[in-house]
Amino acid sequence: MVGIAGYGAYIPRNRIKLETIAEVWGADAEAYRRGLVMYEKSVPSPDQDVITMTVEASRDALKRAGIEGREIGAVYVGSESHPYAVKPSGTVVAEAIGATPAVHVADFEFACKAGTEAMFVAMSHVKAGEMRFALASGADTSQGAPGDALEYSASAGSAAFVMGTENVVAECLHTYSFCTDTPDFWRREYQFYPSHGGRFTGEPSYFKHVIGCAQGLMELAGMKPADFAHCVFHQPNGKFPMTAAKKLGFSVEQHRTGLLTPWLGNTYSGASPIGLTAILDIAKPGDLIFMVSYGSGAGSDGFVWRCTDRLPAVQALCRQTRPQLEENKVYLSYGQYAKYREKIKRAH
Amino acid sequence: MRDVAVIGIGIQRWGELWERSLRDLFVEAALNAIRDAGVERLDSMYVGCMSPGLFIGQEHLGSLLADYLGVCPIPALRVESACASGGMAVRAGFIEVASGLSDIVLVGGVEKMTDVSGGGATYALATAADAEYEVYQGATFPGLYAMVARDYMRRYGLTREQLAQVAVKNHDNGALNPHAQFPSKLSLEAVMTSTMVADPLRLLDCSPITDGAAAAILCPLSMAKELSKQPPVRIAGVGAGTDHIALHDRKDFCEFKATVAACERAYKMAGVGPEQIDFAEVHDCFTIAELCVIEALGFFPRGTAGQATWAGETARTGKKPINTSGGLKSKGHPVGATGVGQIHELVTQLRGAAGARQVPGVKRGLAQNMGGSGGSTVVHILEVV
Amino acid sequence: MAFVPSYWRETPQRYRYEAVRCEECAKVFFPPRRSCGPWCGCKLEPCTVAQEGRVLTHTVIHIGPDQFSDETPYVLAICEMDDGARLTAQVVDCPPDKVDAGLRVRIEFRRIQKDGESGILMYGYKVVPA
Numbered sequence: 001m002v003g004i005a006g007y008g009a010y011i012p013r014n015r016i017k018l019e020t021i022a023e024v025w026g027a028d029a030e031a032y033r034r035g036l037v038m039y040e041k042s043v044p045s046p047d048q049d050v051i052t053m054t055v056e057a058s059r060d061a062l063k064r065a066g067i068e069g070r071e072i073g074a075v076y077v078g079s080e081s082h083p084y085a086v087k088p089s090g091t092v093v094a095e096a097i098g099a100t101p102a103v104h105v106a107d108f109e110f111a112c113k114a115g116t117e118a119m120f121v122a123m124s125h126v127k128a129g130e131m132r133f134a135l136a137s138g139a140d141t142s143q144g145a146p147g148d149a150l151e152y153s154a155s156a157g158s159a160a161f162v163m164g165t166e167n168v169v170a171e172c173l174h175t176y177s178f179c180t181d182t183p184d185f186w187r188r189e190y191q192f193y194p195s196h197g198g199r200f201t202g203e204p205s206y207f208k209h210v211i212g213c214a215q216g217l218m219e220l221a222g223m224k225p226a227d228f229a230h231c232v233f234h235q236p237n238g239k240f241p242m243t244a245a246k247k248l249g250f251s252v253e254q255h256r257t258g259l260l261t262p263w264l265g266n267t268y269s270g271a272s273p274i275g276l277t278a279i280l281d282i283a284k285p286g287d288l289i290f291m292v293s294y295g296s297g298a299g300s301d302g303f304v305w306r307c308t309d310r311l312p313a314v315q316a317l318c319r320q321t322r323p324q325l326e327e328n329k330v331y332l333s334y335g336q337y338a339k340y341r342e343k344i345k346r347a348h
Numbered sequence: 349m350r351d352v353a354v355i356g357i358g359i360q361r362w363g364e365l366w367e368r369s370l371r372d373l374f375v376e377a378a379l380n381a382i383r384d385a386g387v388e389r390l391d392s393m394y395v396g397c398m399s400p401g402l403f404i405g406q407e408h409l410g411s412l413l414a415d416y417l418g419v420c421p422i423p424a425l426r427v428e429s430a431c432a433s434g435g436m437a438v439r440a441g442f443i444e445v446a447s448g449l450s451d452i453v454l455v456g457g458v459e460k461m462t463d464v465s466g467g468g469a470t471y472a473l474a475t476a477a478d479a480e481y482e483v484y485q486g487a488t489f490p491g492l493y494a495m496v497a498r499d500y501m502r503r504y505g506l507t508r509e510q511l512a513q514v515a516v517k518n519h520d521n522g523a524l525n526p527h528a529q530f531p532s533k534l535s536l537e538a539v540m541t542s543t544m545v546a547d548p549l550r551l552l553d554c555s556p557i558t559d560g561a562a563a564a565i566l567c568p569l570s571m572a573k574e575l576s577k578q579p580p581v582r583i584a585g586v587g588a589g590t591d592h593i594a595l596h597d598r599k600d601f602c603e604f605k606a607t608v609a610a611c612e613r614a615y616k617m618a619g620v621g622p623e624q625i626d627f628a629e630v631h632d633c634f635t636i637a638e639l640c641v642i643e644a645l646g647f648f649p650r651g652t653a654g655q656a657t658w659a660g661e662t663a664r665t666g667k668k669p670i671n672t673s674g675g676l677k678s679k680g681h682p683v684g685a686t687g688v689g690q691i692h693e694l695v696t697q698l699r700g701a702a703g704a705r706q707v708p709g710v711k712r713g714l715a716q717n718m719g720g721s722g723g724s725t726v727v728h729i730l731e732v733v
Numbered sequence: 734m735a736f737v738p739s740y741w742r743e744t745p746q747r748y749r750y751e752a753v754r755c756e757e758c759a760k761v762f763f764p765p766r767r768s769c770g771p772w773c774g775c776k777l778e779p780c781t782v783a784q785e786g787r788v789l790t791h792t793v794i795h796i797g798p799d800q801f802s803d804e805t806p807y808v809l810a811i812c813e814m815d816d817g818a819r820l821t822a823q824v825v826d827c828p829p830d831k832v833d834a835g836l837r838v839r840i841e842f843r844r845i846q847k848d849g850e851s852g853i854l855m856y857g858y859k860v861v862p863a
Contacts, residue, residue, distance in 0.1 A: 013826045045825065046803055047843040051856065055842040083844075083854055092856060096748040096842060328826070339803070467799040474798065478821075480743055481764065484845065484857070485821050486794065486801050491809050494792035502790075502834060546809075547793040547829075596811040596819040601790060 002127045003171035005164035008060025009277040010053040011157045011324040014043040016337045024334045025147045037238025041155035041265025050079045050139040051089045053158035055096045060318035065162035069098030073131025075105045078114030078138045078269045113295025115269035122163040133164040140268035145193035155265025159273035169311040174221040178213035179299030210244045213300035214292045221304050225249040229287035232258030232275040234294035236266045278321040285309045349446040351569035353580035356385020357692045362560030362680035363529040370460035371416045377561035385565040385576045391450035393424045396437030396457035397684035402472035430476035434687025435717030435726035441566050456563035459682035476720035478594040492595050492721045494546035497636040499601045504651035510658045512539035514635035522674020524705040529680030553635040558680030562688035581698045585729035587613025593723040606725035607644035614727040622646030626710040629690035631718040632675040669707050687717035694730045735848035747857035750782040761818040786814030788836040793829045800846045823859045839863040
């Protein structure tokens with residue numbers, strides 16, 4: 001048996017409401033809310049980044065797995081907003097959790113899919129018997145260009161998973177990946193903000209890969225939507241994953257628990273991974289979870305998880321995801337948000 | 349050990365002195381001291397300066413200042429103990445005379461703080477704290493003393509007004525000091541409405557950034573009459589001490605143990621207790637510092653210094669005048685010079701030469717000079733002969 | 734200004750809170766020291782600072798050093814952790830007026846400073862309400 005032995009998520013406390021952003025740019029807030037199914041998003045404080053959030057999420061994952069950092073054989077951090085352009089995030093995380101020096105470390109990158117590919121690789125190592133436990137995380141503090149549609153959704157958060165063959169709380173039954181070269185969203189070096197293809201990011205990009213991956217996964221697994229207690233998809237806004245779920249034949253009930261974006265924003269590499277942690281927080285032994293991520297460029301990683309008997313014992317061991325989403329929120333003005341996100345030109 | 353006397357003092361007006369360099373400031377004060385004493389040679393010199401390297405990119409002050417004073421090849425040494433550098437230079441000179449190694453020793457202090465930006469000065473001053481475990485974490489000096497103030501207020505009920513009165517009182521004195529950086533009175537309201545720096549300390553609770561120097565001439569008491577026409581003032585007691593550098597490692601944030609250790613040694617050497625001290629110059633880098641220090645020196649019981657200040661007991665006309673010079677707050681705080689400036693004030697008062705700010709009939713004074721948040725302290729007790 | 738080697742040297746303390754404890758008197762030294770004193774016979778054993786504790790005193794810094802100028806006003810506190818270790822740290826994710834002596838806090842991993850736009854990023858500990 002191979003799968004998730006421990007999990008954790010970290011969401012910053014700050015929020016900004018969609019209408020606060022819309023007001024500044026003279027946009028129709030209500031239209032955006034309806035069109036995107038988005039209400040507010042998380043904003044990292046100036047002292048938070050992919051590394052800090054991932055350290056916290058990883059510590060919770062270790063606690064739930066019931067192991068020490070030195071038992072970890074690999075640390076993989078997936079993000080499209082790594083704090084350094086050159087210097088790994090993974091080494092800081094590995095050092096902070098006490099996994100160094102006998103550890104393999106790599107940073108992963110593939111737009112919003114960087115988290116699930118870290119999970120995919122971590123699990124493969126454990127499955128191959130290379131190591132007992134491996135840590136994988138997906139986190140981002142991505143930027144949305146001021147006045148652009150993405151400004152309403154680009155947010156911050158991290159999820160981390162300890163993969164192992166022992167202490168498993170969610171067994172991985174199947175994986176399937178679906179990738180093509182599709183330039184729907186990119187950022188060239190030295191550009192502060194990403195660019196995207198507008199409506200091209202829908203049908204030929206998100207939907208083609210998410211649906212293609214989902215169908216391939218179900219065929220491989222010999223399963224259908226009704227078999228699953230929960231599903232979670234990459235969620236760049238509230239609308240896209242709801243459409244994908246409906247198209248594939250999942251109900252609102254199945255989709256509800258893992259859909260956080262309307263209140264969290266799009267945490268990019270953290271999106272479906274954090275959604276998965278919200279599901280794991282309340283899932284029951286035997287529950288099947290259907291997960292498909294998406295990263296622009298483009299590709300999807302799919303997983304079928306089955307919850308084990310060990311899951312209930314670890315759920316309340318550390319901070320859970322929904323409380324972090326809903327409690328102790330601090331709402332920012334646009335000015336504070338712009339300052340925190342370093343969108344204001346400074347004299348240096 | 350021989351008895352040591354101060355036979356000459358020198359200083360200049362302190363402030364933001366754009367046209368004056370460090371070497372120029374020191375030489376002026378030193379020449380004033382030499383002329384005041386009337387000595388015709390120097391055997392050795394000590395200069396207190398906290399950080400010429402960070403403020404003006406210059407080390408090796410012993411050589412530089414002996415050179416510019418024109419007294420090479422005498423031995424010369426820079427002494428450093430953060431803001432207690434000046435006082436420690438005096439102590440070093442005292443030891444050299446008391447031991448018999450030298451007869452006529454110049455002790456001085458200088459700091460040139462305005463060649464760097466405000467941020468640069470803050471950075472240099474912060475090196476007096478624990479660089480890795482306080483400053484790295486975001487601590488500033490006002491921040492550290494603000495944490496002391498908050499603790500003191502919580503435990504002893506000190507009010508914001510009582511704290512502000514320290515600054516008001518020191519400005520009342522400084523207004524009469526021709527060498528003070530800010531020779532003007534200050535109202536309680538002005539202090540309490542000044543810009544917040546680190547809650548609860550406001551701008552006018554804090555000593556300023558200052559350029560300045562001060563110097564004194566020491567010699568054996570037995571040779572004083574022969575060397576100088578000035579009435580000698582005897583250094584009756586000297587003491588120094590240390591405490592944990594990081595504020596967080598101290599058991600009681602309001603107890604300045606380095607000051608306690610230093611004054612115990614000084615009182616013992618002088619054969620007196622706090623009751624026999626007529627007046628004192630203390631290190632009011634922040635208003636709260638003065639309150640904690642005068643308790644540590646044994647002048648007031650713990651927790652009562654605020655009320656005593658409010659009641660006027662430490663005013664120039666009170667029963668224990670503190671900082672008749674105006675203190676660091678009004679006189680200024682050119683870091684390395686401060687401790688020597690305190691000696692200048694003690695000697696001036698003990699000679700009866702303090703003019704409008706003279707405290708009548710003083711016979712014995714104490715100077716307390718402190719580094720950082722109290723990590724080091726040096727105390728001198730001076731008395732008329 | 735960052736001195737890279739001295740930052741790197743402190744990472745066991747800043748990332749993992751490594752300290753030493755005196756076997757005799759149970760005093761925790763953070764950061765670790767070689768000895769309690771030259772003539773103290775205590776044995777110092779490695780340990781980790783307790784993750785939870787309380788605020789002893791604090792301030793709100795309005796005028797800070799250059800490298801923290803974007804974060805003012807920020808709360809700085811002296812905390813005593815549950816094993817007696819003392820540390821100075823910023824209190825974050827808490828309104829300044831809710832911080833007072835006795836507040837229970839927990840260590841959280843944060844970025845403490847960055848060395849301008851091209852220097853290294855420096856991480857370490859702050860505290861949040863527990």
